[in-house]
Amino acid sequence: MEEKKDTATAQPIIDQLKEYAETRFTLAKYKAIEKGTSIIASIIIDLIVVVIAAVTFLFASFTLALFLADVFASYWKGFGAVAGFYLIIVIIILAAKGSFEKPIINGFIKKIFK
Numbered sequence: 001m002e003e004k005k006d007t008a009t010a011q012p013i014i015d016q017l018k019e020y021a022e023t024r025f026t027l028a029k030y031k032a033i034e035k036g037t038s039i040i041a042s043i044i045i046d047l048i049v050v051v052i053a054a055v056t057f058l059f060a061s062f063t064l065a066l067f068l069a070d071v072f073a074s075y076w077k078g079f080g081a082v083a084g085f086y087l088i089i090v091i092i093i094l095a096a097k098g099s100f101e102k103p104i105i106n107g108f109i110k111k112i113f114k
Helices: 002-072 075-095 097-112
Strands: none
Touching (some): 002 075, 002 097
């Protein structure tokens, strides 16, 4: 009789453990889906902002180049001055590349583990 009692009480516990494991698995799956969609949405928004900023930067560069062309009375001097300015910026960024990498990497890590 005692064996029947033990198996009778053990069966509901086993069923509850199975249900608990399934619930935990479902919860983990939903958390992973939420995290993945959150990261994808964040990347899409960041991409849109970058594209808009790039277009704005492009038009601002043309405006500056045309203004300098008017000041220098030569298109090639105006556009050359803007290109030279950007070349100087690229050289500075390449020289300080190491100090720019760490904050960018930390930003990506924070975004992923947010």
